[in-house]
Amino acid sequence: MPQEFDIFRNLHERLVSGGFEHGAKLRAEVLREEFDCSASTVREALFRLSTLGLVDFQEQKGFRVPNRSPAKLIELTHMRILLESEGAVMSIRNGGIRWEAKMTAAHHQLSHIEKRISGADNRTEYIELWSDAEREFHQTLISACGSETLKEMHARIYAMFRQQLMVSDRRFGFISENIEHHAQILKAAISGSEQMTRQKIHDHLARHLTGMTLDA
Template sequence: MTRRFETTDIYEDLRIKLTTAYFEPGSKLKPSELQVRYGRSANTVREVLFRLSTVGLVLFEDQRGFRTPPSETQRQNDLTSFRITLEQEGATQSMRNGGLEWEARLTAAHHKLSHIETRIAKADDITEALNPWCAAEWGFHETLVSASDSPLLRSTFKAIYDQFRQQLVTKERNYGYFSNNVAEHARIVECALAADADDLRQAIYDHLSRNLLGRQAGVKSSAI
């Protein structure tokens, strides 16, 4: 018997699939096909897809239905630039507001991520660790901005982060994994714990700027 998913479970399952290269860029998403997977009506799946379209993970056009966003240089650059700006500001605010509790949570999130990334570095195939890695990656960066005093910044960061990962995590790009990730994440934590705002901003920029396609790296992104 097909499991009957609740709408919140359908949303989360599709969100994960949309950000971990389960669907090819630009591919159609047909409610009539997805309903078989989730054991719900096509209308229920359609409502979930509409919700995902409001956070930029799905595109909808009249007469053409739903599809995943295409992989585009301009879109990746826009998302990367916006993510850098949000993460720099959110991390700086967290560094100033979070105190020892935030530092402890950041250290724990980094330890988990570093463990998984170290394992990935020794593996021949990243796909088995893809979902745990992506979850730990989000956990680290979410923690980094979690003590920001701006709820709007935090919610916007979540939406931009997911859209950024959707563009970045593809088979052709090794699912967004780079060998320098471990050292770059460690540098971000080091700057945060040292309460050095300028170095923290630079460390975040250095970590993400490789994704600015066709642009010259090396200059800090401005704060919002």
Template structure:
């Protein structure tokens, strides 16, 4: 393989990578609500057939990242405050329960991983407070954010809960990106994540649930201005 081929990153990608890529483009707000997702257009970005894209879009539709209507194809779901709150409430319910089980079952190894994940996330978020071009950091921030929340529930003992949370995390991000500026990044997240960490390490499930609730309560106090429900 030549060096020139390296720039052509789209040479040959498996479906899993295409899935991750499109989901990321949705969560980062590049693919905007309402936009139609035509397999024949997207194929150019990934160097594969329309059929392969179609399969990926089907899988994304199962996770509710795109809408699908028979004979009418795929499109990016509308971002509404109603839907965002629905996703948030579901996520708070499940993440609180899963965190409580992790607190009850997690060992010292789990504590160490949670500390490490929080350290990376906090470093990133402090750095982003003063960043010029926020856009450039969103992808990495998203990864660290997910790694922290994933680690929090990683000892809960139920892959069902964990996988459901994974989908909800990205659904939440996607809705947020379509409704608020700065891709949903806020100053307050640093302290909020710290509160979740402390409650988890203190093995206090009630306090942890409350910290999780707090982490998402900003939507109640300060509803996004452009959040018409249609």
């Protein structure tokens, strides 16, 4: 059973969901022990992650978790707006009824979790659930765009975006404002209005464009 891919996936998930400190050093020799494999195998995984932008690599200096920077988050937000708007518009044109059905399903799922969270005592346990549903919603939005390249590119940007989020934004991203946003994006997409869809996607993400969000 080849394990390099498992390591890759594991590290990917942790990097995106905040499992490492920003700027932390990633030593192959250390991670080696956790995965019970050789350092070379970890190194390969880290190399791949570095090409995805989730890990910084410097020759002879090793691997690091990228530092957080407001400027980077703004750039990634712009890219998300660009790619999601384009993907959503293309989905509207190509998707048909099947895509609309998938959209309503994805939103229903997300919406359900968001309602649960609103009244919950311990929100922490819902974070992963919500996180997955949110990703699913945004992925579905562009899923019928007809371009694997665009979807792949978006997935990478989305991962880097999430990695750049502060702890507070990762944990309380499901604020009531967002709940309304998702509903409006769905409505615009189903109605087939390209202009409106672009607008709602922009509105949804615009909060990350100021660079003024606070960390926990």
